[in-house]
Amino acid sequence: MGRGYIVQDDVEGYLSKLCEQKADPVTGLLIGQSSTQRDYVVMAIRTPQKEESAAAARNSVDKEWVTEHARQVSRMLPGGLSVVGVFIITDADAKDALTTLRQVRVMLTLSSSGLKAWAHQIESGLCLIDGKRLPEDSELTVGQRRNVRQTYTAQLLITTVRDENKRLTDVIQQCGGSVSVTGAIHSRAYLHSNKPKARLAEKLLKRDVVSTVATRVQMMLEELLASDQESKGKLFCLPHRIFCPLKVSGPLCVCDYQFSDEGLSEVTERLKEMLDIDAAEEDLDTRQETTFEITGCDITPGGHRDMHACVLCPDCPPFCCLGVAMATAVALLATAASMLYLNDI
Amino acid sequence: DSEIATVLRVKGLLEFRCQLDSTDEQLVRNVISRTFETLRSQVKSESCVLAVSDSPVIIWPNKDAYATPEEITPSTLCEDMHQWIQADEQESSGKKSSKKKSKKSSMSVINLCLMTEVTKPGPLSAPILTKTVLKSHFVNVTLPLDCVVCTGRSNTIKDACEQLIEALTHQLCEMEKVTLQNMKGMTLLVPEPVHFLLPEPKGLVTVVYPVGVPDSQLVAQRKELHEQFELPDDRPYFRRANAYHFPNEPYKDGYLRNPHLALTHPTLDNGKVYLVQGIYSYHHYMQDRVDDNGWGCAYRSLQTICSWFQQQGYVERPVPTHKEIQQALVDVGDKQASFVGSRQWIGSIEVQAVLGHLLGLTSKILFVSQGAELASKGRELANHFLTEGTPVMIGGGVLAHTILGVAWSETTGQIRYLILDPHYTGAEDLQVITDKGWCGWKGPDFWDQTAYYNLCLPQRPKVI
Numbered sequence: 025m026g027r028g029y030i031v032q033d034d035v036e037g038y039l040s041k042l043c044e045q046k047a048d049p050v051t052g053l054l055i056g057q058s059s060t061q062r063d064y065v066v067m068a069i070r071t072p073q074k075e076e077s078a079a080a081a082r083n084s085v086d087k088e089w090v091t092e093h094a095r096q097v098s099r100m101l102p103g104g105l106s107v108v109g110v111f112i113i114t115d116a117d118a119k120d121a122l123t124t125l126r127q128v129r130v131m132l133t134l135s136s137s138g139l140k141a142w143a144h145q146i147e148s149g150l151c152l153i154d155g156k157r158l159p160e161d162s163e164l165t166v167g168q169r170r171n172v173r174q175t176y177t178a179q180l181l182i183t184t185v186r187d188e189n190k191r192l193t194d195v196i197q198q199c200g201g202s203v204s205v206t207g208a209i210h211s212r213a214y215l216h217s218n219k220p221k222a223r224l225a226e227k228l229l230k231r232d233v234v235s236t237v238a239t240r241v242q243m244m245l246e247e248l249l250a251s252d253q254e255s256k257g258k259l260f261c262l263p264h265r266i267f268c269p270l271k272v273s274g275p276l277c278v279c280d281y282q283f284s285d286e287g288l289s290e291v292t293e294r295l296k297e298m299l300d301i302d303a304a305e306e307d308l309d310t311r312q313e314t315t316f317e318i319t320g321c322d323i324t325p326g327g328h329r330d331m332h333a334c335v336l337c338p339d340c341p342p343f344c345c346l347g348v349a350m351a352t353a354v355a356l357l358a359t360a361a362s363m364l365y366l367n368d369i
Numbered sequence: 370d371s372e373i374a375t376v377l378r379v380k381g382l383l384e385f386r387c388q389l390d391s392t393d394e395q396l397v398r399n400v401i402s403r404t405f406e407t408l409r410s411q412v413k414s415e416s417c418v419l420a421v422s423d424s425p426v427i428i429w430p431n432k433d434a435y436a437t438p439e440e441i442t443p444s445t446l447c448e449d450m451h452q453w454i455q456a457d458e459q460e461s462s463g464k465k466s467s468k469k470k471s472k473k474s475s476m477s478v479i480n481l482c483l484m485t486e487v488t489k490p491g492p493l494s495a496p497i498l499t500k501t502v503l504k505s506h507f508v509n510v511t512l513p514l515d516c517v518v519c520t521g522r523s524n525t526i527k528d529a530c531e532q533l534i535e536a537l538t539h540q541l542c543e544m545e546k547v548t549l550q551n552m553k554g555m556t557l558l559v560p561e562p563v564h565f566l567l568p569e570p571k572g573l574v575t576v577v578y579p580v581g582v583p584d585s586q587l588v589a590q591r592k593e594l595h596e597q598f599e600l601p602d603d604r605p606y607f608r609r610a611n612a613y614h615f616p617n618e619p620y621k622d623g624y625l626r627n628p629h630l631a632l633t634h635p636t637l638d639n640g641k642v643y644l645v646q647g648i649y650s651y652h653h654y655m656q657d658r659v660d661d662n663g664w665g666c667a668y669r670s671l672q673t674i675c676s677w678f679q680q681q682g683y684v685e686r687p688v689p690t691h692k693e694i695q696q697a698l699v700d701v702g703d704k705q706a707s708f709v710g711s712r713q714w715i716g717s718i719e720v721q722a723v724l725g726h727l728l729g730l731t732s733k734i735l736f737v738s739q740g741a742e743l744a745s746k747g748r749e750l751a752n753h754f755l756t757e758g759t760p761v762m763i764g765g766g767v768l769a770h771t772i773l774g775v776a777w778s779e780t781t782g783q784i785r786y787l788i789l790d791p792h793y794t795g796a797e798d799l800q801v802i803t804d805k806g807w808c809g810w811k812g813p814d815f816w817d818q819t820a821y822y823n824l825c826l827p828q829r830p831k832v833i
Contacts, residue, residue: 150420150427150484155437157425181418181427181484184382184511195557199507202388207496208489237496244498264495313495 028062034271035068042070042113049114049121051090053097056108057216063108064216066276069097069300085112096298099239100278102267103213103232139241143234149182151226158222164215178229209236210265210312214276236265240281247283264313266291268303277309375448375520376476376573378615379419379533381483383408383512383541389555390505398549401508405545408512412537416487419533422480423455429486430530443527447520450479478615483514483537506555515562516540517573543577551579558582565606566613571598576607584608584682591833603831608682614648624650624676625797628789628808629773635785635810640778643751644787646758649773650676651808652688653793659691662794664712667769668694669791670762671720674771674827675728677760683830684728697723716764717823724827735824740765740816747777747784757829760789765822768792772824776810785810 035054042050056065071093074086094107101107112121150157153164153176164176213228240262248260263281266288270276278299280291288305295301387404389397411417419428428436434443441453516536520529544560551558558579565574576594578587591607600606620626628651634642652672654662661668668691675688689697695711698704701722721732737743753761754774761772774787793807802808816822 146487149487152427152437157427157437177490179486179488181420181486183482183484184384186382186511195510195559196389196506196508196555198504199388200504201500201502202505202507203498203500205496205498207494209496240496241498258500260498260500262496262498 029065030062031065032067035065038068039111039113042068049085049112049116051085051110051112053090053094053107054109054111055097055101055105057104057106057214058108059216059218065108066105067270067278067299068111069093069298072297072300093298099243100280100295100298102277102279103211103228103235104215105276105278139234139238143238145182145185146180146230146233148185149180149230151229152179152181153177153222153225155179160221160223160226162222163219164222164225176225178225180230180233205237205241205262207262208313209233209240211236212267212277243281267309267312268295268301268307269309270301272307282310374476375450375524376478377447377481377518377520377529377533378478379481379483379514379516379518379537381514383411383483383514385508385510385512387508388501388503388505389508390503392506392555398552401548401552402545404508405541405548409538409541411485412483412541413534416485416489417534418484418486419530420482420484421450421454422482424450424453426450426453428481428526428530430534434525434527434530436526441526443530444525446522447479447524447526447529448477448522450526451477454479476616478617480617481533508557510557510559512541512544512559513561514540515564515575517564517575519572540575540577547577547579551582563609564613564615565611567598567600567606573613574598578609584610584685588833595833602833604829605682605833607833610680610682610685622650623797624652624656625799625802626650628799628802629787631799631803632787632809634787635776637776637778637781637783637785639780640776640783641751642774642776643754644758644774645677645754645760647677648680649673649760650680650688651789651797651802652676653791653807655794657690661691661712664714665691666791667715667717667720667762667764670760670764670769670771670789671715671723673789673791674720674724674760674762674825678728678730678827683730683832686728689723689727693727694723697726701726714769716769717762717825720762720764720825724825730830731828733826733828735826737822737824739818740820740822741813741818743786743816743822744782744784744813747775747782748779750775750786751777753826757826759827759829761827762825763822764825766817766820773808784813786812786815788815 042052050070052068052070054065055067055069056063058064071086071090074089090110094110098107114121155177158164211229211233213225213232215225215228244260244262261284263283263286265279266282267277267279268291270278278295278301280294282288282291288308288310291308292303292305295303385404385408387400389400391397413431415429415431417429417431419430421427425438426436426441428434428441436442436445441450514537516533518529518532518536520532540562543562547560548557558581560577561580562575562577565576566572567574576590578590584591591605592602594600594607595602598606605611614620614626626648629644650673652669654665654669656669659665671694672688675684675686678684679686679688692709694715695704695709698715698719699706699708703719703722717734721734724730724732735746735749737746750761750772753759763770763772769791771789771791772786773789776785776787777783788809788811790807793802795801
């Protein structure tokens with residue numbers, strides 16, 4: 025009783041090369057998309073070397089490190105792509121290898137609780153594909169020939185969802201400050217090309233919207249905690265999303281987040297270390313999101329929160345892809361959702 | 370020949386959020402007004418979207434009424450929208466009688482949901498995180514927007530969009546007014562819209578009330594409304610219980626409302642029909658898991674009467690149970706304590722006593738020594754329905770019934786009685802109830818000609 029895997033050719037090539045390496049065991053992650061019948065694997069990534077690894081450790085599997093690698097890699101995958109498995113290449117007994125694998129658990133949780141209400145709004149929202157509201161069970165590629173490049177533009181419509189738990193007395197609360205997130209993000213999801221349903225596209229896209237915001241907020245908060253900045257009314261630019269194609273001619277992209285004080289070389293370094301991808305700076309797609317420019321918006325406490333400071337960019341060519349149906353969208357965060365109450369200082 | 374109007378009803382929740390860093394009243398009011406202004410801009414923006422319920426239709430009212438699917442254009446007629454909407458499911462409160470259609474033209478309601486589009490073609494600027502450290506108050510209210518707009522035959526989607534957006538902005542202004550009026554220090558009340566159906570030609574009117582404030586504290590507002598709409602000042606139109614019940618909304622309690630409306634009324638020579646005014650629920654044997662078959666008929670008639678007073682807004686108390694009715698009679702000294710929990714009958718006098726004690730109402734008693742005399746009571750009953758319009762309980766012989774109206778001819782003396790029979794033991798099936806005459810018109814021979822009867826005629830309090 026096994027599951028079917030459909031694996032891209034280059035994955036096979038990659039794994040074969042790893043077999044030739046002297047190190048034993050070699051572990052790594054399998055990246056792709058799961059469906060009810062089978063898994064599609066588009067990429068394999070070897071576990072990067074841990075800096076402080078001693079000679080002895082090289083011969084055993086560092087399960088926590090594999091898990092941590094998986095967690096970081098998940099942040100770099102757009103909608104539809106996820107860690108679907110773990111591989112191990114070893115001369116040792118197969119049974120031992122399997123046992124080791126099973127002990128690696130990969131978990132992704134949405135930890136930022138302030139965003140939960142907003143995430144719920146997104147998840148309950150209405151999704152339009154190419155301007156139409158499709159019945160959930162309908163297939164996206166109906167009427168199209170197979171293996172034709174397909175790009176779909178998605179729109180998201182949301183409503184406020186009534187919170188039954190909120191009491192009437194909770195209307196005004198005292199707080200020591202606020203944190204809010206505003207701006208726009210580019211969201212994207214990939215679908216396998218075997219009769220994908222509209223329902224799946226909607227689910228993957230919404231998941232990507234929520235996860236790209238959560239990831240960036242998390243990264244920013246980690247940064248703030250690390251640098252221990254104490255200041256009133258400060259603006260922090262969240263890192264913006266950069267895409268990098270897996271293959272020069274392919275549609276699939278992975279992504280990374282670039283902070284405003286980083287250069288593109290740091291991005292390519294991370295892509296190599298985490299995803300084992302050799303990318304040149306010119307391969308990177310940096311046009312989907314632009315840096316925020318403070319155009320003198322009035323940010324008085326108690327004042328407006330919407331800041332539609334849109335920086336217009338020169339024309340971008342339409343995005344297209346091969347072989348795999350894809351949905352693209354840009355989500356606007358004008359009605360910020362994250363409110364954290366800081367203690368009185 | 371009245372037009373069947375299409376009513377568009379848009380509902381949606383808008384988040385009202387602001388931070389108050391000062392408790393100075395004027396500053397607070399400024400911030401609140403500014404926040405309402407932001408919400409008004411939101412409603413007038415291109416990201417405002419109206420989704421037609423139970424249909425794939427979505428309209429952008431501020432983008433020249435652009436809509437999807439593409440068959441819908443700005444010049445599509447509003448009434449043509451019905452073909453896109455999935456047929457309504459049957460009301461949970463009973464099956465509709467397909468044979469008998471009310472002659473009166475009814476409203477058809479199209480429901481819309483107010484949504485926000487959060488996507489735009491890219492690229493746009495990346496997100497930023499703003500942090501403030503400031504002792505303040507955070508205000509977070511979910512405003513329940515609910516507007517109705519009446520459209521005529523020739524109105525297009527584009528016309529409707531203009532009307533809807535105007536109604537939404539107007540409602541936000543009303544909400545701002547009510548919020549500021551009811552602000553006390555750092556407490557805010559949530560404004561909520563309520564719809565009322567006023568007598569023609571005024572039609573549907575929406576009033577914004579503060580949540581949690583009882584009707585008794587809103588008398589001044591109601592007085593103003595009565596003046597504004599030139600309504601009589603002795604009967605309520607704007608209590609919360611008077612709120613209009615839209616035709617496609619089921620009643621949660623499961624009771625049938627006004628089953629008599631499904632009937633065709635008799636035509637008598639020079640005769641007129643005089644009916645109960647307003648809304649009542651049909652209460653009868655075996656409901657509420659109480660097996661009162663054979664003894665509870667007067668109790669059920671009394672419950673029907675109580676339901677009328679509750680739904681017209683005169684009382685807030687829910688319809689009393691058999692036990693509560695019996696306890697009330699013990700409390701006024703009419704019955705012994707052992708009466709509670711028994712299966713003893715009650716009559717018109719007891720009904721009058723309970724209406725007085727539990728609901729604070731007065732009732733007139735009409736006595737006839739023989740059933741045959743009831744045929745001569747046409748004028749009195751007609752007058753009752755004209756001035757009071759309340760359901761009448763009649764008890765005599767061994768039975769109790771509810772009279773909902775009379776058809777009476779002054780010249781010929783012919784008379785018919787509209788009877789609601791509490792002896793029915795079946796389910797809330799309007800078809801069965803009307804077909805089998807459990808709610809129906811009866812002739813004078815319906816009454817036991819030799820038995821004596823007492824009628825309880827509840828009087829309407831003269832209040833607003």
